[in-house]
Amino acid sequence: MTTAAVNGATASAVLVLEDGRVFGGRAYGAVGETFGEAVFATGMTGYQETLTDPSYHRQVVVMTAPHIGNTGVNDEDPESRRIWVAGYVVRDPARVPSNWRSVRSLDEELAAQGVVGISGVDTRALTRHLRERGAMRAGIFSGAALSDTETLLTRVRSAPVMTGADLAAEVATTEPYVVPAIGRKRFTVAAVDLGIKGMTPQRMAERGIEVHVLPATASLDEVYASSPDGVFFSNGPGDPAAADHPVDLMGGVLERGTPLFGICFGNQILGRALGFGTFKLKYGHRGINQPVKDLATGRVEVTAHNHGFAVDAPLEGATETPHGRVEVSHVCLNDDVVEGLRLLDRPAFSVQYHPEAAAGPHDAAYLFDRFAALMEGQRA
């Protein structure tokens, strides 16, 4: 086996961070090399949903939970058609997966999909490093890709950065498709796919909504082709500051006054469409137990998050925008980051977190009901 030197010891795979820190481990999943932004995710469960969330495109995901792969891989839990993470970092992979739904091991699945990973990493030290220094570029190298640290570091430092990356169209559907309502059809929604997770249209379908999922590049005419009762903007990868087309598209929807709902990237797009800026968080929110406060009710929800950027808006009071007044509706109790926006003069709102909860707690499922109520209200 090819080995590389890390702190005088040998390793069959290395993780090289752009600031020069190197972690040794063993090849996990596919053997080779990969580059991306190193970020940590704290969910104790739901690794399949994490791996297949298109918002993780171009990111090297570090799992803080020490045992990964225990329940293997099943064919029901993926949130999209493939694994999107650019690389995967774990401490202690399951040797023998065990679950009634499991059809193969995670190691096999990563290898089959060509996802380069590394195991045996001191993920606590790595997470503390990323928390202190911030998310940064990284490379994982194993097999023939191993080389001296200087060479690998030069390559990591020439990989693309996340800031300014316009990635939605790389992961979104290229063809429109329809997710039928379950039971009686009550509403039609046009959903702009910026990297949508499969559970999102599912949660709408469960509420009698027929969802017309459209490519990220859809025009305003295409959005309105199905005569929708509401328009939805999904989660997705990349920097919202680079997502000019979705911002323009949303501006058109706001002008028409159609009920509007956005999740995660969709919240950042709403922020921009209203004239707010967005900024990069030092290390982001990625996990399934983040406390969020609904400022209108004072109620605290435990929620799923996956975001590295945030909207820059005042937490208190209403702000005048070209589309009427807006207020921050939700805030993260860990760090006061904006977690939701609500327009006061238009039927439009969005959240930075994940009410579809795949994986994660279902505290925020009421937001899909709120969207249905907005559409009901417009009809009356």
Ligand SMILES: NC(=O)CC[C@H](N)C(=O)O
């Ligand atoms: N899950 C998402 O929609 C993520 C949005 C954006 N790419 C961010 O990292 O903040």
